[in-house]
Amino acid sequence: AAKADGRGRWRRYAATLDQEASERAWIGRDLRTALASGQLEVHYQPRLDLRTGRTEGAEALVRWRHPERGWIPPVRFVPVAEESDLIVALGEQVMNMAMAQRRRWRDLGVPIGRVAVNVSARQLQDAGFADTVLAMLARHGLRPQELELEITESLFAGEAALVERALAPLRAAGVQVALDDFGTGFSSLSALRHLPVDVMKIDRSFVIDLGQDPDSDAVVRAVIALARDLGKRVVAEGVETELQQQRLRALGCDEVQGYRYAKPLAPEAFLEGVRAGFDAPLRAAETQT
Numbered sequence: 001a002a003k004a005d006g007r008g009r010w011r012r013y014a015a016t017l018d019q020e021a022s023e024r025a026w027i028g029r030d031l032r033t034a035l036a037s038g039q040l041e042v043h044y045q046p047r048l049d050l051r052t053g054r055t056e057g058a059e060a061l062v063r064w065r066h067p068e069r070g071w072i073p074p075v076r077f078v079p080v081a082e083e084s085d086l087i088v089a090l091g092e093q094v095m096n097m098a099m100a101q102r103r104r105w106r107d108l109g110v111p112i113g114r115v116a117v118n119v120s121a122r123q124l125q126d127a128g129f130a131d132t133v134l135a136m137l138a139r140h141g142l143r144p145q146e147l148e149l150e151i152t153e154s155l156f157a158g159e160a161a162l163v164e165r166a167l168a169p170l171r172a173a174g175v176q177v178a179l180d181d182f183g184t185g186f187s188s189l190s191a192l193r194h195l196p197v198d199v200m201k202i203d204r205s206f207v208i209d210l211g212q213d214p215d216s217d218a219v220v221r222a223v224i225a226l227a228r229d230l231g232k233r234v235v236a237e238g239v240e241t242e243l244q245q246q247r248l249r250a251l252g253c254d255e256v257q258g259y260r261y262a263k264p265l266a267p268e269a270f271l272e273g274v275r276a277g278f279d280a281p282l283r284a285a286e287t288q289t
């Protein structure tokens with residue numbers, strides 16, 4: 001029976017591998033078509049100043065509307081794109097859409113602050129990355145201060161020199177850089193001191209247990225203290241509850257982003273949200289306490 005069990009387990013494991021390989025294959029194939037035929041869209045999630053309630057920025061998050069399979073989340077196709085050069089074309093397309101959107105907001109007189117775009121390792125390996133971004137800003141008539149790039153912490157940990165070289169000309173021009181998913185990438189404290197970033201985004205996994213698990217409070221408190229000493233702003237990702245908001249306020253966090261305020265929204269819905277104000281959950285809590 002043990003043998004049969006083992007064989008069964010192997011068969012299930014092999015089937016899973018097969019499934020993953022075939023998913024990677026169709027995603028890679030269809031993503032090429034998606035890029036060429038405008039199936040990718042960008043949704044926007046606001047980031048609010050915890051004190052003033054102002055919308056300080058919006059994160060651009062790619063969405064894929066597949067003609068037969070419907071919406072496909074980025075966690076399924078971004079990693080596949082990252083295995084090939086497709087991520088370069090995808091990243092450029094998203095950045096271009098995000099900049100066009102940022103320009104439209106400005107033309108409409110909507111105060112959004114910066115638009116934040118996620119950037120993958122492979123994009124930074126291109127020697128022309130900084131020039132591409134600066135040329136794109138100029139084409140859209142945007143100031144560098146209107147753009148922020150989100151880079152994951154693991155990337156800084158593994159390829160610090162590459163990242164610094166790619167980002168230096170952009171930072172010199174005034175583009176902001178954020179350290180995404182902070183707390184998950186095991187940066188050493190000395191590496192953090194020299195990181196070329198303006199903003200630290202605390203990963204959602206630390207925000208989830210705020211107010212319930214003393215360890216989460218301790219981690220977030222330490223990150224905020226560190227960021228303050230280094231002169232960087234701190235953003236908490238994935239804020240969903242009033243308790244989390246309360247703790248973040250008490251700990252002195254600068255900005256919040258999460259479903260409590262808004263999910264990532266299509267541009268039209270985002271615009272309506274800005275006009276109505278995303279900060280009702282901030283004000284509601286204030287009047288209660």
Ligand code: C2E
Nearest residue numbers: 061062074075078094118119120238239240257258259264
């Ligand atoms: P990320 O950059 O850390 O983005 C935040 C993710 O958390 C988004 O998922 C967002 O919808 C989700 N989120 C925000 N607030 C909450 C909340 O309160 N609760 C929960 N449960 N989730 C929340 P999304 O849009 O599915 O994106 C997942 C990841 O895919 C992103 O993580 C980013 O790493 C990647 N990604 C998305 N768009 C792009 C892109 O254009 N380029 C690249 N390279 N990666 C992208």
Ligand code: MG
Nearest residue numbers: 059118150180
């Ligand atoms: Mg991000």
Ligand code: MG
Nearest residue numbers: 180181201237
């Ligand atoms: Mg993040």
Ligand code: MG
Nearest residue numbers: 181203204237
């Ligand atoms: Mg994340």
